[in-house]
Structure formats: C-alpha cells, structure tokens
Amino acid sequence: MEIKIMELTKTFKDRVAVDQLTLAIGQGEFFALLGENGAGKTTTIKMLSCLMEPTSGDAIMLGDSIVENPQAVKKKLNISPQETAVARNLSVQENLEFIARIYGSTKQDAEQKAIRLMEMFGLAERAKSKGRNLSGGMERRLSIAMAMISEPEIIFLDEPTVGLDVRARLDLWQILLNLKGQITIILTTHYLEEVEALADRIGIMHKGRLQALGTLEELKHQTGQIKLQDVFLQLTAEGEST
Amino acid sequence: MKALTFAQRNRKEILRDPMTLLFGMVLPVLMLWLFSMMSENMPFDLFTLEKLAPAIIVFSFSFITLFTGMLIGRDKSSSFLMRIFASPMAATDYLIGYALPLLPVAFIQMSACYGAALLLGMPFTYDAIPAFGLLVIISFLYIAFGLFFGTFFTDRQVGAIFAIFVNVTTWFSGTWFGLEMIGGTFETVAYLLPFAHAVDAVRAAFAGNYSEVFITMLWVIAYTVVIFGVAVWGFRKRMRG
Ligand SMILES: Nc1ncnc2c1ncn2[C@@H]1O[C@H](COP(=O)(O)OP(=O)(O)OP(=O)(O)O)[C@@H](O)[C@H]1O
Ligand SMILES: [Mg+2]
Numbered sequence: 368m369e370i371k372i373m374e375l376t377k378t379f380k381d382r383v384a385v386d387q388l389t390l391a392i393g394q395g396e397f398f399a400l401l402g403e404n405g406a407g408k409t410t411t412i413k414m415l416s417c418l419m420e421p422t423s424g425d426a427i428m429l430g431d432s433i434v435e436n437p438q439a440v441k442k443k444l445n446i447s448p449q450e451t452a453v454a455r456n457l458s459v460q461e462n463l464e465f466i467a468r469i470y471g472s473t474k475q476d477a478e479q480k481a482i483r484l485m486e487m488f489g490l491a492e493r494a495k496s497k498g499r500n501l502s503g504g505m506e507r508r509l510s511i512a513m514a515m516i517s518e519p520e521i522i523f524l525d526e527p528t529v530g531l532d533v534r535a536r537l538d539l540w541q542i543l544l545n546l547k548g549q550i551t552i553i554l555t556t557h558y559l560e561e562v563e564a565l566a567d568r569i570g571i572m573h574k575g576r577l578q579a580l581g582t583l584e585e586l587k588h589q590t591g592q593i594k595l596q597d598v599f600l601q602l603t604a605e606g607e608s609t
Numbered sequence: 610m611k612a613l614t615f616a617q618r619n620r621k622e623i624l625r626d627p628m629t630l631l632f633g634m635v636l637p638v639l640m641l642w643l644f645s646m647m648s649e650n651m652p653f654d655l656f657t658l659e660k661l662a663p664a665i666i667v668f669s670f671s672f673i674t675l676f677t678g679m680l681i682g683r684d685k686s687s688s689f690l691m692r693i694f695a696s697p698m699a700a701t702d703y704l705i706g707y708a709l710p711l712l713p714v715a716f717i718q719m720s721a722c723y724g725a726a727l728l729l730g731m732p733f734t735y736d737a738i739p740a741f742g743l744l745v746i747i748s749f750l751y752i753a754f755g756l757f758f759g760t761f762f763t764d765r766q767v768g769a770i771f772a773i774f775v776n777v778t779t780w781f782s783g784t785w786f787g788l789e790m791i792g793g794t795f796e797t798v799a800y801l802l803p804f805a806h807a808v809d810a811v812r813a814a815f816a817g818n819y820s821e822v823f824i825t826m827l828w829v830i831a832y833t834v835v836i837f838g839v840a841v842w843g844f845r846k847r848m849r850g
Contacts, residue, residue: 416695419850441697452692454618455683456625461618468614469696497625513692 369394369551370415370521375424377410384410386575387424392568395548399562400555402572403603408555409449411572412523415553416446429520442470447514449525449555451506455499459490459509462498463516470517477516484512487542489535503530511539521551528558540564559595573603611698615706623676623710633676633718637669638725645729662726663811664784666744667804669718670751671778673711675771677755681707682764700845707759708752715748740814743822747807750833756840760847782808803832 370392377385385407392398400408413419415426417437425432431439445466453462460481467477485491488508493501501509511527524543528536543552543565556562562569562583569586571579579586579602583595592598623629641661648656684690693703719741727733754774758767779785782804788796799805806828813821 413850418691418694438697438699441695444695446692446695448688448691450688452688454622454689455687456622457618461621465614465618466692466696469611469693469698471611471697517696 369429371427372415373425373427375411375414375426376422377407377414377419378422383575385414385421388572388575388577390570390577390580392551392553395551397543397547397552397565397567398554399566399569400553400572401557401559401562401569401599402555402578406572406603407575408572409525412446412525412553412555416444416523417441418446443519444521444523445470445514445517445519446523447511447525447527451503451510453498453501453506453509453513456497458495458497459485459501460494462509463513466513467516472517480516480518484516488512489538504532504535507531508535508539519550521553522546524552524554526555526557528556528561536561559599563595571599571602578602612702612705612709615693615698615702616709619680619706620710620713622680623714629672629676633669633672633714634721636672637665637718637722640668641665641722641725642729645726658726658729658731659815660812662722662731663740663815664782664808666719666722667747667782667808667811668775668779668784669722670715670744670748671771671775672718673715673748673751674755674758674774675767676714677707677711677752678758678762678767678771679764681756681759682762682767685759686764694848700841700848703844703848704756704841707756708749711752711755712745712748715745715751719744734815734817736815736817739819740811743811743814743826746826746833747811747829750803750807750829750836753833753836753840756844757836760840760843777802778804781805784808803829 372388372390372392375385375388376383388411400411402408410419414421415428415433417433417440421434425434428440429443433440454465457465463481463484464477467480468474472480482491485494488511490505490508490512493505498506498509507527507530511524514522514524528539531539540561543554546552547565554561554565566583568580568582570577571586579589581589586595586598586602587593590598590601592601644656644661644665645658648661681690723737758770758774762770781799781802783799788799788805806825810822810825810829813819813825
C-alpha cells in the first residue's frame with residue numbers, strides 16, 4: 368500500500384475536524400473522498416500534503432512519514448487547493464514554469480512541460496495572459512495544471528471542477544482517466560457523477576470520521592441503494608443519529 | 610536555486626504593479642523637492658538638502674515594508690502560499706525569496722532620491738559611496754518589518770498598519786522636524802525605536818562623520834535581527850499549519 372493513514376486526527380480548539388482516520392490507498396488508485404460541507408475532507412488533504420501537522424496519528428506516503436519526514440513526502444506530491452491559487456502578476460506560462468522549477472526542473476525542461484500542459488488544458492492561447500485577468504474557469508484550469516506540472520506520484524485535487532464549463536469538465540475527466548493507474552489521485556468533489564465516472568474506490572466522511580469505504584458497487588450493496596446520491600444521503604444521515 | 614526562482618517570481622510580482630513604482634519612487638522625490646523649496650523660506654537648517662535627502666531616502670524605505678508585507682499577505686489570502694508550502698522549498702528559501710527582490714528596489718529608490726537631490730543642488734561628495742552601503746544595511750530593517758507584518762497580518766491589515774507605520778517612522782525619526790525641538794519623553798521614545806538612529810546614521814555618513822555611525826547602527830542592526838527572528842519564527846510556525 369502506498370498511502371497508509373493511521374488514526375489521523377486533527378482538532379481545532381475543541382472541534383474535532385478529522386477523527387481517527389484509518390485508511391489505505393493503493394498505488395495508482397483513483398480515490399474519491401466524499402462528505403458534506405465541513406466533513407473534514409480539506410483538513411485531511413492538508414495533513415496528507417504536509418500543510419498541517421496532525422494533532423495525533425500519522426500517515427506513510429510511499430514509505431515516508433508525514434510527521435517524521437515531511438520534506439521527503441513533499442517531493443512526491445502536488446496539490447490543487449480548493450481555492451484556486453495562481454500568482455496574479457505572472458502569466459499563465461510563467462505560473463506553470465515557476466511551479467516546475469521549484470520542484471527542481473531546469474529552465475528548458477520547465478518550458479517544455481508548461482507548453483505541453485497549456486496545450487492539454489486549452490490554455491495555449493492565453494499563455495501570455497496575467498493570472499489576474501483570467502476568468503474563473505481558466506484560473507481553475509491553470510491551478511490544476513500547476514498541480515500536474517511537477518509530475519507528482521500522488522496528486523490531491525480538492526474540488527477541481529468547481530466553475531468549469533461542460534467541455535472543460537469533460538476534458539479534465541479525460542485527462543484524469545489517462546493518468547489513471549500511473550499516479551495516485553485523491554479527489555474531493557460534491558458532483559457525484561464525477562465519482563461514478565472516475566473513482567476506483569470511494570470514502571465517505573461524516574463529521575470527521577470515515578463513515579464508509581468501498582467501490583461504488585460495494586457501497587450500493589451495503590446500503591441497498593441503486594443511486595450513488597441515495598447511498599451518500601443514507602450514509603451521511605446514519606451518522607446524524609449516532 | 611529554488612530561493613532564486615522564488616525571488617524572481619516575487620520581483621515580477623512587485624515590479625509589475627505600477628502603483629509600486631509610483632509610490633515608492635515618485636512620492637519620495639516629490640517630498641524632497643517640496644521640502645527643499647520650503648527650506649528657502651525657513652529660518653533654521655532642517656530642510657537643507659544635506660539633512661533632508663538622507664532622511665527622505667530612509668522614508669522611501671518604508672514602502673519596502675509595504676511591498677513585502679502586501680506581497681506575503683496577498684499570497685496568504687489567495688492560498689498561493691499554501692500551494693507553495695506543499696512544495697519541497699525550505700523555510701530559508703521563502704525568506705530569501707521574499708527579501709532579495711527588495712534590495713534592487715531599495716537601490717533604485719536610493720539612486721532616485723540621491724539623483725534628485727544632486728539636481729536640486731546638493732553638492733556631490735565621495736562620502737555618498739559608504740553612505741549607500743549603509744543604506745543597504747538599513748533597508749534590511751524595513752524588509753524585516755515587511756516580513757513581520759506579512760507573516761502575522763492579512764494583506765488588508767497590512768495596508769492599515771502601513772498607514773500607522775509610515776507615520777511612526779517619520780515622526781519618530783526627525784525627518785520632518787528636529788527631535789530636540791520637542792525633546793522630553795518624545796525624544797526618549799524616538800531613540801528607543803530604530804528609525805531616528807537610522808536617519809542619524811545616514812546623515813552622519815553623508816556628512817563624513819563616521820565616528821557617529823557605529824553606535825547608531827548598532828541600534829538599527831539589533832532591531833533588524835530581532836524583528837527578522839520573530840518573523841522567521843512566525844513563518845515557520847505557519848508553514849506547519
Ligand atoms: N484553520 C481552521 N481553524 C479552525 N477550524 C477549522 C480550520 N480549518 C477547518 N476547520 C474546521 O474543520 C472542519 C472541517 O473542515 P474542512 O475544511 O476540512 O471541511 P471540508 O470537508 O473540506 O468541507 P467543504 O466541502 O465545505 O470544503 C470544519 O468544521 C471547519 O470549520
Ligand atoms: Mg473542503
């Protein structure tokens with residue numbers, strides 16, 4: 368198992384955001400993390416990407432602990448944050464090259480990668496546009512491309528398709544399907560059709576705890592529901608009564 | 610290497626904001642010109658170019674604090690900082706990357722103000738060369754304040770704090786009037802802060818009174834080290850969430 372999460376917990380003052388999360392994700396797996404607003408998805412991603420120290424627990428990412436050796440973990444992953452994060456006064460191409468270079472690419476290498484990704488994300492025409500002049504969806508695409516340019520072994524996509532138009536969303540799905548099996552993808556989203564189209568396995572979080580885990584079929588079987596939406600509603604309602 | 614890549618990004622981010630240049634260069638030069646005109650009708654010598662130009666250069670450095678603080682504050686609020694915190698850059702890479710691009714800005718400000726002072730009739734002396742060196746050291750104090758504000762406050766708060774900061778730095782440094790004119794507690798407080806020492810040191814250096822430079826610079830350097838230290842501590846803390 369390349370990601371092994373062990374009783375990972377994060378507490379803010381007296382609010383438990385992530386509660387004893389234990390979970391393993393395999394090499395090249397496409398894992399979807401679902402949950403209502405405030406369930407703890409982003410907090411989990413922040414801990415796994417070494418942006419936040421866990422209150423307790425640990426996770427081993429490709430052999431390195433996020434607590435003991437975050438610097439080694441960081442080299443292997445990249446993240447597309449929930450809020451788009453691009454440099455305002457840099458052009459699309461400069462943004463991409465900048466990220467490639469802080470992950471260790473040479474100048475030429477960074478340039479080639481940037482060109483390839485702009486092509487892939489339909490940003491080639493806007494190569495010279497400044498970050499602050501992009502539309503919301505363009506900015507989102509750039510933000511995802513920036514997460515991919517370092518060619519990470521593990522990528523975290525926190526609600527990547529918010530604000531994308533229909534074609535851009537389908538294009539992103541295709542890009543992700545092509546990457547499937549090669550790198551480990553951890554995705555959070557509130558669009559369930561996305562999960563059905565892409566995910567190998569689904570984890571449903573509720574109030575910081577992992578409520579359910581399995582493939583789409585397994586979850587359907589477990590709940591006796593036919594649609595993922597009903598699976599989701601049932602599993603997140605059950606937690607309410609406990 | 611990573612620090613330099615990051616510094617390059619920050620340089621672009623700062624210099625591509627035209628307001629930056631406008632405020633950082635034009636305002637100090639304008640002040641220099643206005644006050645030197647006033648000095649012609651003044652009975653005392655505070656606004657002679659020899660006293661005014663060094664103080665105005667130090668005044669222009671307070672914009673460095675603004676640029677640094679705003680840049681970091683904005684990177685925080687746009688979660689750009691979060692994205693690069695996930696990268697393998699080390700804490701020192703960030704601090705070098707944020708501080709380095711401000712040195713050429715400081716140099717341009719120094720040159721603009723000094724050039725304007727020469728045009729307005731200040732005589733050239735070779736003492737200007739070591740004085741420039743001194744100014745580079747002093748610019749680190751203002752960079753450190755920028756790192757400090759940017760680390761602990763949001764970009765909006767930095768804007769508000771700057772309004773206070775620029776007043777504190779000028780009023781308590783004897784830029785617009787002599788501190789001994791007021792004296793008392795005001796003067797005591799002013800000399801507990803680093804700004805008056807910075808202005809005194811630069812004035813002394815431009816005048817060639819090097820014996821006066823040493824003690825005043827100790828104040829400036831001590832403050833720089835402490836503020837830098839606190840900023841680094843806060844920044845590292847933030848990196849760990
Ligand atoms: N820095 C913080 N300080 C205090 N509380 C926080 C902080 N970050 C998150 N929380 C709290 O932790 C809980 C989980 O938040 P998180 O952002 O992980 O949710 P999420 O599942 O990503 O939700 P969404 O779908 O809305 O993005 C929430 O109750 C939130 O208020
Ligand atoms: Mg979230």
